Amino acid sequence: MSDVRQHAEDVTEQFSEHLDLSVEEVEDRLDNLVNEYRVPLDEARRSVVSHYLDEAGLERDDIHSGGGTEEVNVEDVDEDEMWLSLTAKVVDLWDPRSDAVGQVGLLGDETGTIKFTKWADSDLPELEEGAVYHLANLVSDEYQGDYSVKLNRTTTVADVDEDIEVGDDTAEVEGALVDIQSGSGLIKRCPEDDCTRVLQNGRCSEHGEVDGEFDLRIKGVLDDGREVREVILDEEATEEFTGIGLQEAQDMAMDALDTSVVAEEMREKTLGKYYRVTGPTMGRYLLADEVEELAGPADAESVLIKARSI
Numbered sequence: 001m002s003d004v005r006q007h008a009e010d011v012t013e014q015f016s017e018h019l020d021l022s023v024e025e026v027e028d029r030l031d032n033l034v035n036e037y038r039v040p041l042d043e044a045r046r047s048v049v050s051h052y053l054d055e056a057g058l059e060r061d062d063i064h065s066g067g068g069t070e071e072v073n074v075e076d077v078d079e080d081e082m083w084l085s086l087t088a089k090v091v092d093l094w095d096p097r098s099d100a101v102g103q104v105g106l107l108g109d110e111t112g113t114i115k116f117t118k119w120a121d122s123d124l125p126e127l128e129e130g131a132v133y134h135l136a137n138l139v140s141d142e143y144q145g146d147y148s149v150k151l152n153r154t155t156t157v158a159d160v161d162e163d164i165e166v167g168d169d170t171a172e173v174e175g176a177l178v179d180i181q182s183g184s185g186l187i188k189r190c191p192e193d194d195c196t197r198v199l200q201n202g203r204c205s206e207h208g209e210v211d212g213e214f215d216l217r218i219k220g221v222l223d224d225g226r227e228v229r230e231v232i233l234d235e236e237a238t239e240e241f242t243g244i245g246l247q248e249a250q251d252m253a254m255d256a257l258d259t260s261v262v263a264e265e266m267r268e269k270t271l272g273k274y275y276r277v278t279g280p281t282m283g284r285y286l287l288a289d290e291v292e293e294l295a296g297p298a299d300a301e302s303v304l305i306k307a308r309s310i
Contacts, residue, residue, distance in 0.1 A: 090127050101119065104118070219231075275292065
């Protein structure tokens with residue numbers, strides 16, 4: 001049985017109580033997305049499920065088969081599309097970038113912090129900074145190792161009459177930069193509301209073909225001789241790290257008619273040097289808030305040979 005057929009059977013079963021679907025109909029819709037439009041199978045399934053949710057007038061939770069949501073700590077949110085519950089404190093609130101977003105900010109418990117988004121049409125009460133809530137039926141989201149949670153119309157919010165001492169999930173690592181990974185340098189992100197996914201060949205995995213917005217990023221690997229750690233630098237940290245700003249990067253790419261020249265220039269400037277990176281951990285990544293160059297071996301080739309032999 002093909003993967004497309006298996007997914008079609010699963011989706012048909014999900015909606016068996018709500019829609020009169022045939023496996024063949026669902027399979028045709030999936031096959032069209034995967035083979036005609038080259039959409040990854042997992043993303044194609046999400047798109048098809050969303051279509052049938054709208055057709056049936058359902059929320060995603062109406063077909064969720066988990067039998068309730070699991071109570072977890074912030075540090076346990078390490079998968080995409082987890083259905084979960086949190087008891088957490090509102091650490092910070094930010095100004096939403098879109099009218100579709102009601103509130104956005106940071107939740108925290110004893111194990112760390114995580115970004116949250118509450119949609120404007122969710123009909124949920126306003127969360128207050130410094131207050132503690134029990135939030136049930138959240139769904140997690142992930143891109144590039146960075147996890148967040150979404151509050152939707154099925155989420156329940158209950159006040160908790162206690163305080164929480166929010167844990168510090170900041171980490172510090174030192175080591176030689178031994179790799180700048182694919183997806184670094186001058187990139188384009190999806191411009192849709194509350195979506196910052198990196199485009200692949202002009203396509204967002206969630207919103208399809210869009211006109212992207214330029215950004216800078218480094219996905220690097222630090223090696224301290226015992227273990228390697230993956231780090232992500234945003235635009236501000238990347239510019240400080242390399243001395244290359246967004247406009248300069250765009251000019252470089254335009255002159256060469258190739259965006260890859262930006263990442264290559266960054267590699268030449270940084271590989272083999274030693275750095276101290278500090279910031280919060282999200283999944284397997286450390287998100288750089290501060291980067292400091294350290295004294296260390298100047299022979300980049302010997303560092304790279306050593307790292308690749310581990």
